Amino acid sequence: MYDVLIVSFVTAFTLSYIAIPSIIQIAGERNLGDVPIERSSHTVITPSLGGIAIFAGSIFSIVMWTPFGDFGNLQYILCAFIILFLIGAKDDLSPMSPYAKMAGQILAATILVFKSNIQLTSLYGIFGQVGPLPAWIAFTLSLLTILAIINAFNLIDGIDGLAGSLGALIASTLGCWFFLTDHYEYAIMAFATVGAVLAFLRYNFTPAKIFMGDTGSLLIGMVCAVLAIRFIDINYQLEESHPFKFDNIPAVAIGILILPLYDTVRVFITRLLRGHSPFHADRRHIHHLLIDYGMSHMRATATLVFINMLFICFVFSFHDVLELHVMLLILMSAATTMTYMLHKTVVKASHHFG
Numbered sequence: 001m002y003d004v005l006i007v008s009f010v011t012a013f014t015l016s017y018i019a020i021p022s023i024i025q026i027a028g029e030r031n032l033g034d035v036p037i038e039r040s041s042h043t044v045i046t047p048s049l050g051g052i053a054i055f056a057g058s059i060f061s062i063v064m065w066t067p068f069g070d071f072g073n074l075q076y077i078l079c080a081f082i083i084l085f086l087i088g089a090k091d092d093l094s095p096m097s098p099y100a101k102m103a104g105q106i107l108a109a110t111i112l113v114f115k116s117n118i119q120l121t122s123l124y125g126i127f128g129q130v131g132p133l134p135a136w137i138a139f140t141l142s143l144l145t146i147l148a149i150i151n152a153f154n155l156i157d158g159i160d161g162l163a164g165s166l167g168a169l170i171a172s173t174l175g176c177w178f179f180l181t182d183h184y185e186y187a188i189m190a191f192a193t194v195g196a197v198l199a200f201l202r203y204n205f206t207p208a209k210i211f212m213g214d215t216g217s218l219l220i221g222m223v224c225a226v227l228a229i230r231f232i233d234i235n236y237q238l239e240e241s242h243p244f245k246f247d248n249i250p251a252v253a254i255g256i257l258i259l260p261l262y263d264t265v266r267v268f269i270t271r272l273l274r275g276h277s278p279f280h281a282d283r284r285h286i287h288h289l290l291i292d293y294g295m296s297h298m299r300a301t302a303t304l305v306f307i308n309m310l311f312i313c314f315v316f317s318f319h320d321v322l323e324l325h326v327m328l329l330i331l332m333s334a335a336t337t338m339t340y341m342l343h344k345t346v347v348k349a350s351h352h353f354g
Helices: 002-029 050-065 074-093 098-115 135-156 162-180 184-204 213-237 249-256 258-273 286-293 297-318 324-353
Strands: none
Touching: 002 050, 002 184, 050 074, 050 184, 050 213, 074 098, 074 213, 098 135, 098 213, 135 162, 135 213, 135 258, 162 184, 162 213, 162 249, 162 258, 162 297, 184 213, 213 249, 249 258, 249 297, 249 324, 258 286, 258 297, 258 324, 286 297, 286 324, 297 324
């Protein structure tokens, strides 16, 4: 199956790579660019339709190379992807209200949960709960998890290369695990997405010629949500003797997704404490702090991707050594401490130069 993964990656990469220059040209001719505003991290008008190429490359490759006979619920997953594509494209061309976007995301997530059986069926040891959850709790938990991961990638897409690089890191990590556990259908989905995203990154690194927009970030978020939930549930069902079974699987999954998830939760809580809507746009994300600290887009992106890799290495190394809740405490404490120190440094620097 190595050949199928390689072909799915190459197919998605090639199609996206070829499509992006045309999208940039058309966007320039039609003035379909993202105009910088006060909280923007860029200073020139830049096309924000790169997600179209990511969607086209990844979906084409998934449909082309996935064995549908072994992946009966793929049609519903693709329906959910299409809904997010339409929402993202509409928002990139003519901004929608956050609540209208959320309504569309809920519809897509509901299709995944009810039709594709993308569900968290247990708490997998959190609070000591290991048995199956009541159906309505499992549906609610799964729905909220999907929405959280989708919006995590949507919100972290604030500087050149960041959302794409983190998406490629997380999808490739999970894709390798699916390959090693013989779940090739999800491995193909992962590597097709990685191929399309890497092609996009060629044009998104500073100076960025194009942004992925909501079309791209929503799709990457949903792919990672599907992969993460299936990773948790399939791992839970593996025999204890399986060589690639992880202990403390909730902590492992959170460690893989740590930066997008933690930054989103932190920003939402901060906004609510200040009396704002959680969807109120501001410059409180971790990547904004790094930019305000004086880093370039590429250095900030490389720093955050490296930190996420360290968290992945940590959960892979200690999943069978530490207790679940201890691992979760370490993950949250480490992320909070690093963010707090960065925030204090930025505030101190701004006062010094102010």
